[in-house]
Amino acid sequence: MTYAITQTCCNDATCVAVCPVNCIHPTPQERAFGSTEMLHVDPAACIDCGACADACPVDAIFPVDSLFGAQKRYAEINAAYFADREPEPAPDGPNFHRWGAPSFERGLPSDFAPIRVAVVGTGPAGMYAAEDLLLHTNAEVTLIDRLPVAGGLLRYGVAPDHPSTKKAGEAFARFHAHPRVRMHLGVEVGKDITVPELAAHHDAVVYAVGASADRRLGVPGEDLPGSASAASFVSWYNAHPDVAPDAVRLSAQRVVVVGNGNVALDVARLLVMHPAELAATDIADHALAALRDSPVREVVLLGRRGPEHAACTASELLALTHLPGVELVVDDHDPRTGAAIDGAAAGDRAALLRDVPRRALDWSSPPEPGRRIVFRFHSAPVEVLGEAAVAAVRVTSGTGEQDIPAGLLLRAVGYRGLPVPGLPFDEGAGTVPHEGGRVTGVSGAYVVGWIKRGPSGGIGANRTCAAETVGTLLADAVAGALPSPVHPRRAFRRLARSRGRNVVDARGLAAIDRAEVARGRQHGRPRVKLATVPALIAAAKGRRWRRTPV
Numbered sequence: 001m002t003y004a005i006t007q008t009c010c011n012d013a014t015c016v017a018v019c020p021v022n023c024i025h026p027t028p029q030e031r032a033f034g035s036t037e038m039l040h041v042d043p044a045a046c047i048d049c050g051a052c053a054d055a056c057p058v059d060a061i062f063p064v065d066s067l068f069g070a071q072k073r074y075a076e077i078n079a080a081y082f083a084d085r086e087p088e089p090a091p092d093g094p095n096f097h098r099w100g101a102p103s104f105e106r107g108l109p110s111d112f113a114p115i116r117v118a119v120v121g122t123g124p125a126g127m128y129a130a131e132d133l134l135l136h137t138n139a140e141v142t143l144i145d146r147l148p149v150a151g152g153l154l155r156y157g158v159a160p161d162h163p164s165t166k167k168a169g170e171a172f173a174r175f176h177a178h179p180r181v182r183m184h185l186g187v188e189v190g191k192d193i194t195v196p197e198l199a200a201h202h203d204a205v206v207y208a209v210g211a212s213a214d215r216r217l218g219v220p221g222e223d224l225p226g227s228a229s230a231a232s233f234v235s236w237y238n239a240h241p242d243v244a245p246d247a248v249r250l251s252a253q254r255v256v257v258v259g260n261g262n263v264a265l266d267v268a269r270l271l272v273m274h275p276a277e278l279a280a281t282d283i284a285d286h287a288l289a290a291l292r293d294s295p296v297r298e299v300v301l302l303g304r305r306g307p308e309h310a311a312c313t314a315s316e317l318l319a320l321t322h323l324p325g326v327e328l329v330v331d332d333h334d335p336r337t338g339a340a341i342d343g344a345a346a347g348d349r350a351a352l353l354r355d356v357p358r359r360a361l362d363w364s365s366p367p368e369p370g371r372r373i374v375f376r377f378h379s380a381p382v383e384v385l386g387e388a389a390v391a392a393v394r395v396t397s398g399t400g401e402q403d404i405p406a407g408l409l410l411r412a413v414g415y416r417g418l419p420v421p422g423l424p425f426d427e428g429a430g431t432v433p434h435e436g437g438r439v440t441g442v443s444g445a446y447v448v449g450w451i452k453r454g455p456s457g458g459i460g461a462n463r464t465c466a467a468e469t470v471g472t473l474l475a476d477a478v479a480g481a482l483p484s485p486v487h488p489r490r491a492f493r494r495l496a497r498s499r500g501r502n503v504v505d506a507r508g509l510a511a512i513d514r515a516e517v518a519r520g521r522q523h524g525r526p527r528v529k530l531a532t533v534p535a536l537i538a539a540a541k542g543r544r545w546r547r548t549p550v
Contacts, residue, residue, distance in 0.1 A: 001063050002046040003053060006074045007315040008060040008164040009038035012128075012460030015052035015061060021045055024052060025081070028464055034457065037313040040081040057171045058459075059164045070322035077314070080347050115203040115477055116485055118142040118492075120189050123152020124459045125449025126208030127172035128466035130181070137474065140180045142202065142492060146188035147241060148504045148536045149512055150176060152210060154459070155529075156240045159266040160281035161273070163526065168459055177506045184496045185504035186537070192499040195422025195445070201492040203482045204444045204473050207423065211415040211430060211450035217258060221384030222411075230257065230267050230412035237270060239284035239529035241536070246286075250294040252407020253367050256393045258381055259412030260303040261311035265320055267410055268299040272326050272371040282520065282527045298367035300331075300404060302395060304380040306340045307350040314349050320373065321352060327372035332358040334378040334398035363404045384409055415455040429454060437469025438476070444483045446473050502533075508540030515539035 005015070005024075016024050016039070023045035026032035041052070041061070053061040064075045117133055119126045122145045133139045149155065154169040175181060189198055189207075198205050214229035216222060228248070235243040255271055257264045270278070275292040283291075303310060307330075310317065321328055330353055332338060338358055344350035353375065361374065382401060383394040392403045416430030424433050424440055431454055432439055432447045439445035448469040449462050457465070476482050487495075496503050504512070512530065516539070519528035530536045 001048050001065055002043040003041050003048070003050070003061050004043075004064050004067065004074045004078045005039050005041055006060050006062060006067070006071055007319055008058045008162065009315070010058045010060070010165065010168055010460040011036075011038060011458055012057065012168075012463040013039065014055050014057055015039065018051040018055045020049060020051065021047050023047075034461060034464065038315060040078045042082045043075075043079050044082065057168045059167060070318060073318060077347070114138045114140060115482065116140045116142065116201070116489065117473070118144055118198055118202045118205045119208060120144045120198075120205065121152060121208030121210060121449070122150035122172075122185070123208060123210060123449070124154060124168065124172070125210070125452075125462040125466060126152065126206065127175065128463045129206050129208060129448050129470055130175055131172070132466055132470040134175055134178055134180060138180075140182070140489070141178075143176070143181060143183045143185075144187050144189060144193075144198075145185045146191075148186035148502065148508075148533060148540060150183070150185060150509055152208075156235055156238045158238075159234075159270060160237065160278060160283035161270070163281065165459070166282075176509060181506070182493065183504070183506045183509065184493070185509060186500060186502050186533075187496050190421040193496065195420065195442075197495065199444055199483065200486040201495070202444070202485055203477070204446060206446045206448055206469060206473070207420060207432065207439075207451060208447070208449045209417070209420060209451050211417040211455040213416045213418050213430070214411065215414040215416055217381055217411050217413065219381055219383055221386065221390075224384055224386050224390050225388065226386070226390030226407060227384055227409040227411075230259070230263050230410045231415060233267055233410050234263065237283055237287035239287075239531035241531065241533045245284070245531060248287075248290065250290055250296055250408070253295050254298045254300065254404070254406045255296055255408045255410065256300045256302060256381075256404055256406040257410045257412055258302045259311065259414075260301050260375065261412060261414075262313060262316050264301055264412035265312050265316050267412060268301055268373050269320060269323060271296050271299050272373060273323070274325060277324075280525060282525060282529060284531055285528055286531065296408075297369075297371050298374065299372075300374045300376055300406070302379050302381060303375070303377040306336055306377050307353055307375070308340045308344060308348065310349050310377075312349065314347070314352060317349055317352050321356065323373075325371060327370060328356045329361070329372055329374045330356050330358040331374055331376040331379075332360050333376065333402075336398075337377045340377075363402060381409075415450065417451045417454075420451075436472040437465075438472050443481070502537045502540075504537070504540045511542055512536055512539045
């Protein structure tokens with residue numbers, strides 16, 4: 001028996017570090033690492049020890065003979081990755097399994113005095129950096145987040161029906177109460193605390209602020225009511241405090257989503273899933289109530305290019321083809337679509353659509369009975385139509401332009417970073433300029449995650465990204481290049497609390513967690529998230545929030 005890696009692979013390569021026979025590829029030392037959608041177990045080399053399954057932070061690895069349903073395909077996917085490939089040589093040296101430790105030019109962490117490092121952002125990128133610092137150095141770490149709760153992308157970006165992916169947060173949570181960690185949640189750098197003030201209290205500052213802005217379409221009518229970013233929709237169903245519970249109105253039978261990446265697929269899936277399946281997740285209670293009453297029956301995914309260029313991962317597309325009670329259709333309006341699907345090689349994303357019905361659709365009629373997701377490739381929006389709200393989307397087609405009636409348009413065409421006051425910013429790329437994670441022109445400042453490399457790569461990609469940045473930081477520490485803090489260690493806590501009365505520490509975060517889990521227990525759910533800042537603050541202080549969950 002061998003093991004196989006399945007859909008929820010986070011690509012952080014924890015499994016690689018524990019495999020005794022080097023049967024999981026690509027490893028971080030291989031050129032393909034970071035460019036593949038997931039990691040793969042070589043069935044010819046696997047010795048069935050189960051070490052990888054035990055170590056996987058997102059429960060993505062299973063014995064092949066235990067796979068069922070759509071998961072059975074992953075035995076083939078893992079095996080296919082190694083077909084006709086030259087065996088990878090086993091890495092040499094005693095430090096192979098320590099690939100995750102940051103490296104720096106000379107010396108050891110003991111070569112410099114303990115340093116104080118602030119990490120701004122508690123999502124995966126920031127927490128991988130904090131983990132490296134805490135496990136491999138004697139640094140003291142200050143965790144800062146503008147929201148009064150930790151988690152970032154894991155809490156507010158992962159779809160609620162992907163609970164295994166969220167388990168990566170459990171690995172990070174063990175560092176929240178680490179003896180060398182001080183947590184200050186609800187503090188916004190650039191507003192409550194300035195970049196120079198933060199630098200004056202720390203030897204180094206790592207900015208892991210992500211890419212929270214969405215890209216626009218740049219077409220007429222884009223700002224009509226009923227037109228929004230997929231990012232705001234994701235935040236809405238994940239109970240993000242920045243998005244009001246009534247921000248999304250589901251009042252039409254058809255929704256158009258521009259884009260076909262993983263976020264677009266998440267949005268489409270949740271719009272047509274049976275609400276009973278979502279009722280056992282941590283979806284926001286207001287979103288669950290809205291989806292229960294939703295008239296949406298059809299979601300149209302627009303792709304500017306062909307199916308061979310779909311931006312989603314094969315695993316997410318494969319999961320969509322097995323969504324219970326939901327029909328998948330490919331709009332056959334352009335002959336290039338069918339040709340690309342029929343000619344796709346086995347394992348390509350386009351090949352996964354080979355068994356999906358293809359037909360030309362009549363957009364002048366209401367959606368057919370039942371629930372369905374329509375893939376429409378070679379089609380881009382050119383105008384959003386409507387007077388008081390979105391009524392239709394005009395799109396390109398094989399014969400010109402066509403209007404698709406819809407009551408909601410969601411754009412899922414990418415994210416971009418926002419400037420941090422006091423740091424340089426590349427407007428074109430939406431990132432902070434850097435060299436190996438070291439911010440250009442600002443001593444002691446570093447970046448990690450999407451604000452460093454742009455909005456690419458999933459949760460696990462942040463691990464190698466953080467290792468590079470922390471390695472650069474430690475090299476600077478060994479070289480004596482870090483500026484010394486002006487203020488004593490306890491001064492930052494006093495400063496943060498002087499700027500806001502509602503700063504949440506590790507104890508308050510634990511109280512929020514207990515409150516949400518208790519709310520969920522009452523309704524047979526893993527948790528019911530508190531969706532506003534006042535509710536989160538009240539829970540952190542041990543007070544009850546009176547709103548009753550759905």
